[in-house]
Structure formats: structure tokens, C-alpha cells
Amino acid sequence: MTVQTSPYTLCDTYEAASLAAEELSASSTLIVDCEGRDIGMPDGALSIIAIGDATASKIFLFDVLALTDPADPLLAPLRSLLRRPDITKLMWDGRADFTEIAEAYGVRMEGVLDLQLVEVAQRWRRKRKGCRRQQHTADYFKSLKDELTEDPAALDGIHRLYGLEHCAGMYGLIKKGEGKNHEVVAMHEQDRTEMWMQRPLPEALLAYSAHDIHIIAQLFARFEKKGHYLDDQEALKAISARYMEACPTRELRAKHAQLDLCKFVPLDVLTPPPDGIPTFECARCERVLSLRCFSTAARPPSDSEESKAAGPASDAAAPAGLTSEEVTAEEGQTTITWRLTLCRLCSLLARRHSEAALGEWVATTTD
Incomplete structure (x- = not known):
């Protein structure tokens, strides 16, 4: 299955942001993803908050650089939307996004359901020997193979994370070469995320932001079809809340990134x-x-x-x-x-x- 991209709406005025938030508030489930300069790090800054409905049929890109005043009354609907616990916010590794939204708008999101943890929870339940997803963690510690062979329980509770695009590929949602814009991916890998702070924002970056909403929507649909993946959403939301708060400051996140901790479930x-x-x-x-x-x-x-x-x-x-x-x-x-x-x-x-x-x-x- 190929992830299809539909149009998005750029909200770069307070009036547009207010109308978009009001429209989105009619949905019980939304998808949230952020882009910016080194988000979650000490010099991080938000550029775009992308929010779509559960099927990605509606996507709004909120231009944070144009919406800088959190006290503006026209931003109240957006801030309320992010805060409401009764609206589920689907995310994929939302830790840095959570931090940056709190910094930019003073809102600590509630109702987050992080699909990255849904995959991990199902992986844990599938304790089939030789399972590729199970082997993902052990492969990272190949240098300790002899020790872990002697004491395999040492890896119990240690779970290496998958990235969004990699996981979508495992579930057959995207094929090789059909994922994210390779030029934008390279920009991130080369620490050139300052490009997210330029205006007007190039079309390639806007499309990249919307594309992630589509991938998350496809994964959510696949997990729903699995049935048991999302059996207890309240428990999954409680796990996600702990995930969002596990690294509460940008400085600690920077240290964890340096120590390779961000590659694992805390x-x-x-x-x-x-x-x-x-x-x-x-x-x-x-x-x-x-x-x-x-x-x-x-x-x-x-x-x-x-x-x-x-x-x-x-x-x-x-x-x-x-x-x-x-x-x-x-x-x-x-x-x-x-x-x-x-x-x-x-x-x-x-x-x-x-x-x-x-x-x-x-x-x-x-x-």
C-alpha cells in the first residue's frame, strides 16, 4: 500500500488558526506531529504543528512563527484542543513535540496515545523465538552476545524503538523509495534543521510535514484492524503520558540523546x-x-x-x-x-x- 497525500491547509494567521482548531475540535481522534529546529534540544524551536483527523482527510499546518503570542484570544481554541483529555492525540514518538508545545504555548498535551509504544507493547506480547521485531533490541547489543546468551533475561524490559518510516515499511504501508522526501531527511541528518525557521517555508517542507500525518494515519488504521492492538486505549494513554514526561527538560533530553538512551523505551x-x-x-x-x-x-x-x-x-x-x-x-x-x-x-x-x-x-x- 502506498501512502497517499491529500491537500493541507496552512494556518499562518490567528484567524485561520482559530477556525481550524474549531473544525478539528469536532473530531474525537486527531493526529499531531511537529517540525522545527532541533526540537527537544536546548536550542530547539517549533516551526510547524501539523494536526489532522484520524484518516488524514483534513490536515492543518499551524505556522508557529506566525502565531507567536500564546495569549492571543484567537489561539485559545488551539490551546484548548491540545489540552483536552477527551480528544485522543495520536503521535509517533511525541516526546520532543510535547516539550516544544509546552515551551511555545504553555500547554502540556493530554490525551496522547503514542503509537510507537503500541508497537512495542505488541512486540513484547509476541515472544516468539526468532521474531524480527524481538531481535531488533538484541541486534543492538551484539558486542555483548556471549553474556546475553548466558543470561538472556538481562534484556527483559529493554526495548529498542523503531522510527516511523521503518515501522510503516514493516507493516507494508510504504515501499522502498516511497517514504519521506530524501532531501529533507538528509537535511535532518546533516543538522541543517535551521531551514525549518525560514519564511516563506518551501513547499517541500510543508509537504514533508503533512506526509508524516498520513503515515501515522495509515499505521493507526492498521493497528485498528489488528483489534487487540488498541484494546485498552486508556491504559495506552497512561503509558504515553509517562513517556511524554520521562525526559522533562531539553537539557536532559540532549544528554540522553548523547548516551543513546533516546533509542529505547525509558x-x-x-x-x-x-x-x-x-x-x-x-x-x-x-x-x-x-x-x-x-x-x-x-x-x-x-x-x-x-x-x-x-x-x-x-x-x-x-x-x-x-x-x-x-x-x-x-x-x-x-x-x-x-x-x-x-x-x-x-x-x-x-x-x-x-x-x-x-x-x-x-x-x-x-x-
Whole structure:
């Protein structure tokens, strides 16, 4: 199937933005995607907010550079639209978009359903040996193959992400050569995203922005046909909300990108941290995570064990598959366990990249 592109409407006046937002507000499900200069990074800036209905039959491109005043009353319908929890916003890896919309318009989007996580959730359920989607994560850690063969549970709960176009290709929605504009893709790869800030915006960039809405619409339609993919949308929205908030600042996102963390689902996202469980800061990614996100042991590892730095793993827990020896304590007792100062994902990445700092084992107590 080839993704077809239909016309879009450019909204570069407050009046046009107001009318478009009013029209879109009649839909219960929308698709949202953003373009701009290094979005989500410290010098990031929005250029276009693209919003379409669930079938991409209507697409509006909101020109953020022409709509700079968030207090203008004519922008109230757009801000309300983005904020409304009763309108589902379909996205694909909306983390940077979420941050930039909050920066530009002071709106923290609600009702987000990130289809990238829908794919991951289904991948986790399909634990068929040799499955290409399952192998996607293991392939990234080929340098640790011997260790992971010995302890395959070390990858439980670690999920490498697919890009939008790659995933659409896997589902047969686009063929090779029918995807995104290669010149625009090259522009992104060469860090020339400043082009999104020029005006008038070239037609190629406007069409590129609208094209992503079409791809997301096609994936949504395919997931709907699968039935069970979208069985519990409220649970998927809760996962998506944690995904949006997992990297709350541009500076932390820049660090995570440098550390290759953005290629993976952040820990403590696919399932919420259990109430009352201790939390700790990872020494590498600086995220505050529940104890289950760290490798743990009942005793300090020996030198040979510590050289692996991964720690023991236990059975996976659905749907995130995160592993650890969780700490419990009876009344009046103190339980002592040892944990690695790097979360399980950071530990794998640090060893893959032969980093000098692989974490330390520290004693943890709970009363």
C-alpha cells in the first residue's frame, strides 16, 4: 500500500488558526506531529504543528512563527484542543513535540496515545523465538552476545524503538523509495534543521510535514484492524503520558540523546512504579527510577561478578518485563540488598560503548 497525500491547509494567521482548531475540535481522534529546529534540544524551536483527523482527510499546518503570542484570544481554541483529555492525540514518538508545545504555548498535551509504544507493547506480547521485531533490541547489543546468551533475561524490559518510516515499511504501508522526501531527511541528518525557521517555508517542507500525518494515519488504521492492538486505549494513554514526561527538560533530553538512551523505551514507562517502592537516581541517565529498574543482589558481588556489572535478573513482569530482586521488609525488620548505581538500560549501554564508568554496587536498606 502506498501512502497517499491529500491537500493541507496552512494556518499562518490567528484567524485561520482559530477556525481550524474549531473544525478539528469536532473530531474525537486527531493526529499531531511537529517540525522545527532541533526540537527537544536546548536550542530547539517549533516551526510547524501539523494536526489532522484520524484518516488524514483534513490536515492543518499551524505556522508557529506566525502565531507567536500564546495569549492571543484567537489561539485559545488551539490551546484548548491540545489540552483536552477527551480528544485522543495520536503521535509517533511525541516526546520532543510535547516539550516544544509546552515551551511555545504553555500547554502540556493530554490525551496522547503514542503509537510507537503500541508497537512495542505488541512486540513484547509476541515472544516468539526468532521474531524480527524481538531481535531488533538484541541486534543492538551484539558486542555483548556471549553474556546475553548466558543470561538472556538481562534484556527483559529493554526495548529498542523503531522510527516511523521503518515501522510503516514493516507493516507494508510504504515501499522502498516511497517514504519521506530524501532531501529533507538528509537535511535532518546533516543538522541543517535551521531551514525549518525560514519564511516563506518551501513547499517541500510543508509537504514533508503533512506526509508524516498520513503515515501515522495509515499505521493507526492498521493497528485498528489488528483489534487487540488498541484494546485498552486508556491504559495506552497512561503509558504515553509517562513517556511524554520521562525526559522533562531539553537539557536532559540532549544528554540522553548523547548516551543513546533516546533509542529505547525509558524504564518505568510501560508499567507504573509500584506505590511505596524506593526510588533512586541513576548515575548515568540521572532519572529517578524505582528499585526494580536496577540490577540487585542479596550480597556484594565478587570481583568476577562485578566485572559484568549487570547483576542477577529474575523473571519478567508484564507488560514491561523489568527485572530485579524487589526489596520487601516485614514490620520491625530491615532488608539489605545491593544495587548497581546504573539502571539496567544504562548498564547495558555503558558496556556496549566500553565506557569507563560502569557503576558501583551500593548497599540499599528498607525499613
